[in-house]
Amino acid sequence: MLFPKVAKGSAVHEREHVHEPKTSNDLTDGEASSDGAVPHSRPKKTVSLWLFLLSIALLVCTALALGLGLGLGLPRRQGSTTVVSSTGSNFNYSSFYGIPEELPVVASDRLLNQTQLDLKTRFVVSDQPTLREYTLNISQALAAPDGFEKPMILANNQFPGPLIEANSGDTLRIHVNNQMSNWSTSVHWHGIDQKNSTWADGVASITQCGIPPGRSFTYEFTLTEEVGTFWYHSHLGTQYTDGLFGPLIIHSPTEQVPPVDEEKIVFMGDWYHTYSSVLVASYLNPTSKWANESGVEALADNLLMNGRNTYDCSVQSSTYPPNKTATSCTGGDVYVTKVESDKKYRLRLINHSTFFSFWFSVDNHTIEIVEIDGVPIEPITNRGVNVNIGQRYSVIVHANQTAGNYHMRATFPTSCFLPFVPYNSTGLESSDFRVLGIMSYDDTNPTIPTIGIAGNTTNPYDAENNMFNNLVWEGCNDMPFDMPKPMVSKPAFNVSENNMHYMEYSFRQTQNENRIFVNKTAWAPLENNATLWKAIDQNFSSSQDTSYNSWSFGLNQQVLLLPDANQGVQLVVNSLDAMEHPWHLHGHNFQIVGWGLGLYGIGNTTWNFENPMRRDTLSIPAQSHVIIRWMADNPGIWTMHCHVAWHMEGGMLLTFAERPSDLVAQMARLDPVTRSTSQGFCGVDDDQAFGTYVEYDPPELGPAPSAPA
Numbered sequence: 001m002l003f004p005k006v007a008k009g010s011a012v013h014e015r016e017h018v019h020e021p022k023t024s025n026d027l028t029d030g031e032a033s034s035d036g037a038v039p040h041s042r043p044k045k046t047v048s049l050w051l052f053l054l055s056i057a058l059l060v061c062t063a064l065a066l067g068l069g070l071g072l073g074l075p076r077r078q079g080s081t082t083v084v085s086s087t088g089s090n091f092n093y094s095s096f097y098g099i100p101e102e103l104p105v106v107a108s109d110r111l112l113n114q115t116q117l118d119l120k121t122r123f124v125v126s127d128q129p130t131l132r133e134y135t136l137n138i139s140q141a142l143a144a145p146d147g148f149e150k151p152m153i154l155a156n157n158q159f160p161g162p163l164i165e166a167n168s169g170d171t172l173r174i175h176v177n178n179q180m181s182n183w184s185t186s187v188h189w190h191g192i193d194q195k196n197s198t199w200a201d202g203v204a205s206i207t208q209c210g211i212p213p214g215r216s217f218t219y220e221f222t223l224t225e226e227v228g229t230f231w232y233h234s235h236l237g238t239q240y241t242d243g244l245f246g247p248l249i250i251h252s253p254t255e256q257v258p259p260v261d262e263e264k265i266v267f268m269g270d271w272y273h274t275y276s277s278v279l280v281a282s283y284l285n286p287t288s289k290w291a292n293e294s295g296v297e298a299l300a301d302n303l304l305m306n307g308r309n310t311y312d313c314s315v316q317s318s319t320y321p322p323n324k325t326a327t328s329c330t331g332g333d334v335y336v337t338k339v340e341s342d343k344k345y346r347l348r349l350i351n352h353s354t355f356f357s358f359w360f361s362v363d364n365h366t367i368e369i370v371e372i373d374g375v376p377i378e379p380i381t382n383r384g385v386n387v388n389i390g391q392r393y394s395v396i397v398h399a400n401q402t403a404g405n406y407h408m409r410a411t412f413p414t415s416c417f418l419p420f421v422p423y424n425s426t427g428l429e430s431s432d433f434r435v436l437g438i439m440s441y442d443d444t445n446p447t448i449p450t451i452g453i454a455g456n457t458t459n460p461y462d463a464e465n466n467m468f469n470n471l472v473w474e475g476c477n478d479m480p481f482d483m484p485k486p487m488v489s490k491p492a493f494n495v496s497e498n499n500m501h502y503m504e505y506s507f508r509q510t511q512n513e514n515r516i517f518v519n520k521t522a523w524a525p526l527e528n529n530a531t532l533w534k535a536i537d538q539n540f541s542s543s544q545d546t547s548y549n550s551w552s553f554g555l556n557q558q559v560l561l562l563p564d565a566n567q568g569v570q571l572v573v574n575s576l577d578a579m580e581h582p583w584h585l586h587g588h589n590f591q592i593v594g595w596g597l598g599l600y601g602i603g604n605t606t607w608n609f610e611n612p613m614r615r616d617t618l619s620i621p622a623q624s625h626v627i628i629r630w631m632a633d634n635p636g637i638w639t640m641h642c643h644v645a646w647h648m649e650g651g652m653l654l655t656f657a658e659r660p661s662d663l664v665a666q667m668a669r670l671d672p673v674t675r676s677t678s679q680g681f682c683g684v685d686d687d688q689a690f691g692t693y694v695e696y697d698p699p700e701l702g703p704a705p706s707a708p709a
Contacts, residue, residue: 093151097275099140100181106143106157108332112307116163117247118337119263125251129169129222136161136187138234138244139179145243146302146311147332151275152243153180153234159307160267160352161232161246168227168252173220176211184210184681187219188235189248190390191374191616193587196666197221198636199532199678201586204236205525206639206655207532209682217677227252228374229265229348229392238645241276241354249348256376256487258368260396261343267307268360268387268410268435269352270300273427274320276354280649282320286512290319291422295507295514297355297646299417301427303435305410308335311427318426335408335437336446339399346370349385349393354645356417357388357476357582357619358410359459360395362439364452365406367395369484373589373615376487386459386478388582389643390617397439404444404451408437411457415468416476420579462621465597467578476580478619481592481626482608492593492609493568493629501560502600504574505581505642505652515651516642520548521558522651523641528682531557531655532637536667540660556651562632562658569632569656571640572600574625581647584617585630587638587658592618594627617643635662 094101155161188202201207233245282288313329361384369380371394412433440446463475515522591612596605641653
């Protein structure tokens, strides 16, 4: 579907480019899948020399017999990681993407850990706090989640990454080993407040410098109040776009959600066939490979559900065509999950996208929304739910229909995105702008045709304010802000004047480039340093502030001060953009107390001070304002940013310094080894810290790779 170009000078002129492993049954509580784990030492044994030589000879003969006589390749091993090549591509990813040569290939059937995603881990829900340890081995590999091989960044060779599971009140100790050779990394625990542990928030250049190649770092934090559905992902560059993310589920025996028979995790997200570091480098240039102007976001090639989908191998990417020698495409497969008749299932929905939101629904079934971003709510019955980037929803599905196969749908809202880019994605067009999974009843063969009626597959919320609703009646926003009611009622916080701030954001041209400014600042990462380490030495007296709120951090940094302890914070957010944006706050969830069209103070504002919805990621509607509040009860350096990865890289981020004097005291109590390790990461070379952004000239569109017969 093509959209007409919108002329500058219209209502949307502010946006310059507006156009038309182990299985979990083998795991103990607190142990992540360890396909890529460093092996434990084993007792040494000795053998006689003749027996040793005989064994070697037998092994060589066996390898030759398998390779020559049976035509089977032996598994490839790198370190302790065993992977099996599934494509045999001869494409030189190193020369085109600036990544190491001869990356291992992880077979598609080994990427997904169905047992973990189905939460069949025998985890014991308890109110007794305990310490749980996990290990994440971060590495690069070639894999094909949708049948099209690409370089990926994986945790423990899984996609999505291994499940981290805990009880509220537990302490998590997570060892992250960076096994990549040319990238630093970091891991953020999305939605976790990090009470008294701001250093463990995992934001590169903000709360830490990236973990250099070959180095390790241990994150340790206590889950003080969190319960529900969370996730983790890299927070360095666009690494999570290439696969570095996974689920983080926190249980509690007192969680106020209706009882169910079973639970399942359902990730949904967009998927790019080109390595994201290449895409972001092109996006930040005056012109990109997909548009002859600055600031045009790259459109994905496909959409995934739990890391799976099919792909038409005859389709050539219109975003970033691969080299013609890349012939590794097998067509992929859809995600399938089994259900039993008359059981109730809690689906924990997580959007891991780089750019897109989705409308999730299940054919022939209603859903009951019971949790939003870790906050239980009074159940809302509907045919679907809008899930923006970084957001999480728990929905209950009752398997009470005729036994058969039913589609689970994550539908891309075309009118909310495509009008703002000057081209269409050939891959998304071929998928009809949706990803389908299958909910298969009882003993039904999941390969037989599906049954049921799709029902409403578009987001109806605020469709009347979508300027492109003449193309399709479709909204772009979350459900109305006063629609969900938290089960635990809390009135709006009272705020102190010193803790009140105002922000607005818009896309602006800076010479030949398009950047996103929050107030007067387009953020960029600090080089070889982190805001946290500079903040503990910063004089936050009013005489040291600037009109840019940059203090001594630099003009590309904006740090808003929250000095008053245990008082409410109020932030007014004004959108000057024609597109909705998913904003995520670190260190807190927040109350949504006010909203309205237009600028705050000019347009009308609807207020809700009685039990306002609390969450950590919300969609700010186009050309509107939203007022949020939270309690200044967590000293730290906390980031707030748009969760569209392209936009954050383009500057859409600001930082809060909450109670800096208390932060200094908190950091003085930090374990000296942890502090020394973290600060020591800041000495690495900048190219190594953020990887090497390499561009190549894609060829003219030609024959696309075809699936093997």
